Amino acid sequence: MVELLERVAAERGLDFEPPPEMMVEALPALTQIVERLTDRCRDVQERRWLAAALATLSHHVQASTLRELPMGRGLDDMPQGVGK
Numbered sequence: 001m002v003e004l005l006e007r008v009a010a011e012r013g014l015d016f017e018p019p020p021e022m023m024v025e026a027l028p029a030l031t032q033i034v035e036r037l038t039d040r041c042r043d044v045q046e047r048r049w050l051a052a053a054l055a056t057l058s059h060h061v062q063a064s065t066l067r068e069l070p071m072g073r074g075l076d077d078m079p080q081g082v083g084k
Contacts, residue, residue, distance in 0.1 A: 001027050002019070002024055002027065005019055005023065005027060006019065012062075034050075034054065037050055038050060
């Protein structure tokens with residue numbers, strides 16, 4: 001899982017240093033929780049909902065790291081490549 005974490009981090013532009021030890025230490029427990037939830041899914045549709053829930057959590061955490069847009073400006077008003 002650490003290799004996958006490093007690949008995802010690189011995709012998000014975080015490939016400049018090793019992952020924090022706290023993340024590496026938490027990964028096995030997080031993986032076990034997700035695997036237990038996956039085992040409880042009765043079908044593909046429930047797995048898709050689980051994936052959506054996990055993506056929501058990821059978005060929630062990442063959104064807190066983004067700078068706020070200036071008042072009155074939407075994404076369409078931002079310079080090319082910003083906010084995408």
